[in-house]
Every structure is written in C-alpha cells, then in structure tokens.
Amino acid sequence: MEEAISKNLDLVEVAPQADPPVVKVMDYGKFKYEQEKKAQQARKSQKQVEVKEIQLRPKTADHHLDFKVRRARGWLEEGKKVKVRLRFRGREITYPEIGRERLRIIAEELSDVAEVEQRPSMDRYSMLMVLTPKSE
16 A cells, blocks of 8 residues: 555455455556556457448349349348348238349349348338348
C-alpha cells in the first residue's frame, strides 16, 4: 500500500477469489485506456459481412432475371451475402410453387459461387432465400 502511494500509482485487485487476494501496483487510468484501445482494435479488425438484396416477381422476364443473377454473382464473388426476395401481388400468392421454382433456378445458376444459407421461406406476401459465398 505504501509502495503504491509513494510511486503515485494505484493498488488494483487482480484475482479477488485467490487466497490471499492478489493485487498489483499500476496506473489504473492507463490500464483502462489500453484495454479500451485493444477492444477498439478488435472491433475494427472484425470482418463485417454486407448483405445485398435482389427483388423479383414471379412474372419477371428471363432477360431481367439473367441480369439480376449476374449482379448477384458479382456480389457473391466480392464476399457479400445476397438475399433473393420474390414478391407476390394479388392472386400470384395462390401459386407459391412458381416462386419456389424461380428461387431453385437462381440457386442452381449460382451454385458454383454460392451455397444456400436459408432455404426459401414464405413471409406474408414474399418468399425469401439467403445465399452466402462458398467457403474455400
């Protein structure tokens, strides 16, 4: 205790559950600052996965579908996830099998660069599928 006071430092309890408790003489403010810097650096170095979305309809033309798939391929090659959302309007909702077939075709076309993370599922008036880049 006297040593910490004489050096103008803090006496910090490191292991309170030990018998006797373990303490360390240090500058507590500097210690907290360094801990915060380490945590900030860890957050900074984390990889953020971006999610892009493609929206289609069951009656989307093949040409339009092809260029949407090309766009998704580019995103997947960049390492981004892709959500494929198929929106149903009016009476289209009575034919969800058409939507499943469309999403299956898209998944097959992108199977060389992507794998299906979330299978097609209905959510009110839309069907959603999530594709993730293939891990190598």
